Amino acid sequence: MFTSTSALRLASRRIATTSTRSVSSASSSTATKVVKEGSSRYANEEYLRKALPLLLASGVAIVGASQLSSNNETSTTTLCRSKSSNKVEAAIQQTKDKFAKYWPRNIMILFGPPGAGKGTHGPKIEDLLGIPQLSTGDMLRAAVAAQTEVGKKAQAVMKAGGLVSDDIVVGIIRDRIKEDDCKFGFILDGFPRTLVQAQALDKMLAEEGASVTKVIELQVPDEVLEERICGRWIHKSSGRSYHVKFAPPKSMQVGDDGKPIAESMKDDETGEPLMQRPDDTASALVKRLQGYHNETVPILNHYSPNGIVKTVNANQKMDGVWGEVLDSLSRK
Ligand code: AP5
Numbered sequence: 001m002f003t004s005t006s007a008l009r010l011a012s013r014r015i016a017t018t019s020t021r022s023v024s025s026a027s028s029s030t031a032t033k034v035v036k037e038g039s040s041r042y043a044n045e046e047y048l049r050k051a052l053p054l055l056l057a058s059g060v061a062i063v064g065a066s067q068l069s070s071n072n073e074t075s076t077t078t079l080c081r082s083k084s085s086n087k088v089e090a091a092i093q094q095t096k097d098k099f100a101k102y103w104p105r106n107i108m109i110l111f112g113p114p115g116a117g118k119g120t121h122g123p124k125i126e127d128l129l130g131i132p133q134l135s136t137g138d139m140l141r142a143a144v145a146a147q148t149e150v151g152k153k154a155q156a157v158m159k160a161g162g163l164v165s166d167d168i169v170v171g172i173i174r175d176r177i178k179e180d181d182c183k184f185g186f187i188l189d190g191f192p193r194t195l196v197q198a199q200a201l202d203k204m205l206a207e208e209g210a211s212v213t214k215v216i217e218l219q220v221p222d223e224v225l226e227e228r229i230c231g232r233w234i235h236k237s238s239g240r241s242y243h244v245k246f247a248p249p250k251s252m253q254v255g256d257d258g259k260p261i262a263e264s265m266k267d268d269e270t271g272e273p274l275m276q277r278p279d280d281t282a283s284a285l286v287k288r289l290q291g292y293h294n295e296t297v298p299i300l301n302h303y304s305p306n307g308i309v310k311t312v313n314a315n316q317k318m319d320g321v322w323g324e325v326l327d328s329l330s331r332k
Helices: 005-011 016-036 039-043 045-057 061-071 073-080 083-102 118-129 136-146 149-159 166-176 195-206 222-230 282-296 298-306 318-329
Strands: 106-111 133-135 185-189 214-219 232-234 241-243 309-313
Touching: 106 118, 106 298, 118 133, 118 185, 118 318, 133 136, 136 149, 136 166, 136 185, 149 166, 166 195, 195 298, 214 298, 214 318, 222 232, 222 282, 282 298, 298 309, 309 318
Parallel strands: 106 185, 106 214, 133 185, 214 309
Antiparallel strands: 232 241
16 A cells, blocks of 8 residues: 555654663663673573563563673673574574564553653653654655655645555554564554554454553643744654754754844754744644543543553643653653
8 A cells, every 4th residue: 555665664753762762772782781790601592591581571682681791792702603602692593483473562651742842851751761753743844755645645634734544654553663663662642642552552462462551641732832843843754853942952053033043054963954844834823722631631541541642741841841751661
């Protein structure tokens, strides 16, 4: 159905590479410790085999252990080139496959109106948990930019602030969550947006015995959203979100009229130009909010009986919001 699968995959915010990067720093110290405590012990395949599930359980082992040979060249010089290294890698793969097959996936929905902070906090959750954030908005924008069939269908309705048809977005998500980087879980941003989409999601997850594990609702009154939306600038390829007042890029310069100079708006990390979304206008926001209250909010009632909905006060400074998001993620 979708000829644009690879474009869509590329568009979803920071996919497998991010998961790798996000767990690698946490994992390297653990992995280093294991090696430094005794390469002879580490060479003991049985020891590692027993340790791996524990490391995996904390979400750090897959990359960390596979990096041992590169990050700890000195300690593992003999090990890397030995047969046991291959056995270790096989054991890692075996354990990884086992967890992918039998462990429940962490499936969460980042929920909230336009401008609530889904795109602001989603990447931080992604970094924390090492699972990808899947933004249907980003995927659709990539499809529009690439002028795929899906993109052509979605373009006008998105610009006006309406909702793209359920079958298109359900199809996108169905394909995307089958990708390898989603096997331990994923964060949905902007999906589901209607009850029909929520039911379709539940059905596709039920087919593998899975279900949504958490819904994090970012609550913000409508009145504050216009300022957030109209002041937003984004870095197209990464999805990084800036704001002229609340989160300005380091490069921002202000003109005599008090407004930011467009040419000075650059991404902090890459130095590439930032852009404003065509639907980030006051008039499109009215329609987006209507859609949110009428079509999307009822989804909360759909998931509430499962006890998985956590509400966060997103009408406070970003650090405060992030603190509450962290609380809502924890098992307590
Ligand atoms: P989508 O891309 O999903 O847009 P959205 O839901 O409207 O959400 P936004 O991305 O606008 O808001 P956000 O919560 O990510 O805000 P951010 O963190 O950037 O969807 C776009 C369109 O695609 C839809 O309208 C629809 O047409 C279509 N679509 C997508 N999914 C669909 C689906 N499932 N079904 C049908 N159609 C679909 O924050 C905003 C700004 O505020 C930023 O500048 C940020 O710096 C700032 N900010 C954030 N937090 C704070 C804070 N605490 N204090 C001050 N400023 C803050």
